[in-house]
Amino acid sequence: MAEHQLHPDNWVDQYADYLFNYAVARVSDAEIAKDLVQETFFAGLNSAKNYKGDAAERTWLIAILKRKVIDHYRKINSKKGKAEVRINYTASSDSEGDWIEEQVADPFSQDGDNTLENEELGAAIQECxxxxxxxxxxxxxxxxxxxxxxxxxxxxxxxxxxxxxxxxxxxxxxxxxxxxxxxx
Amino acid sequence: MKISCEEASHICTKSQYKEASFWEILKLRLHILYCKTCEHYSKRNGTLTSLCDRAGLNVLSKEDKESMKKDLEKRL
Incomplete structure (x- = not known):
């Protein structure tokens, strides 16, 4: 008897919000995130027979969602890849002629850290x-x-x-x- | 003007959603002046509010969940 079992009829109530938050943080688009969650549930159903029960249901679903997020980026990248890539010294024309030093990363900016921390915080709150x-x-x-x-x-x-x-x-x-x- | 700790904590919770009246907040402030427990509680309650704001949590709407459930049931 496996340690964990799947209960697909409870998935939406129990995990939809958790998975949705995870997805929103990664694709930053609510509509896409919603579709990814839906696809995750379907994929979960289809491969339910492969579920061995050694991971908790939620961990298993998150693993599927991760694959879905990666697939999503592959899809949009292959479309983008066909487009022309242009690299300019400046991104916008009104800053033309400015020095490149002005464009280096701001050492005092903590945006990256904050996003990461907030994402973890979100997961912790969701968990609670x-x-x-x-x-x-x-x-x-x-x-x-x-x-x-x-x-x-x-x-x-x-x-x-x-x-x-x-x-x-x-x-x-x-x-x-x-x-x-x-x-x- | 004096209120119980229970009432104080309820006003405190309401005020996290900006739904406490002016008088309630005044009563709460007064209570906090002499009650250390409620002072601590109200600080933690405020922290929770700011944590929730910072985390930028999202939830799916009820309709979205219902339609998800229906689609899932079809495949069960």
Whole structure:
């Protein structure tokens, strides 16, 4: 008996957001990311018989998604490869005549580091959210990530505002504890 | 003007979403002056908010998930 088993009917609820965030960070386009997640689920179904059960379901799905992201870049690169490549001293005409020294990387810029760190942070938060009770996670995501109004959430889930605040409060307290352990 | 720690923490959570009223925030501030536990809690709550902002999290909309589920079910 394998250690892990696949439950495709839970995939969307459990992993869609996690995979989606992973994909968005890499292709920076929500539509493409969505398609990649969908393709990942399909590929997962097709190769479910090859799943040996030694990796957790999520790890396995992420591995598939990684391949999908690489394939995606191969596809767009082969299209681009046909186009002419031109290298100019300056990228835009209005900075023509400026010195090349002005174009070297800014040593004080930490953009690269930040993107990487934020991506890891996103994964850590996502991980913690997935440990919350379903309903708390849902309310927290609707409020914090989707930025929905209290009224809309209450209508959609058929709860009253004080219910909502209690759930958000519990979710936040749990998240603080979880991030304290996993992030700081 | 005095409020309990429970009320303070709820105001604190509300204020993370800018949904606490002026009076609530005033009551919370007063409470924090003498309650170290809530001061600590409200600091951590603020950190969580800024972490969530910084991480730039995304979620799929409900409709997207529903259509994904339907497509998956077709193939099951």
């Amino acid at each position: 959210i997935s440990k919350l009770p379903r309903k708390q996670a849902m309310v927290f995501q609707m409020k914090t990530i989707q930025g929905m109004s209290t009224e809309d959430i209450c209508n959609e889930l058929d709860i009253n505002p004080s219910n909502l605040w209690v759930m958000i409060h519990r979710a936040r307290t749990a998240l603080m504890g979880c991030l304290n352990d996993n992030w700081f």
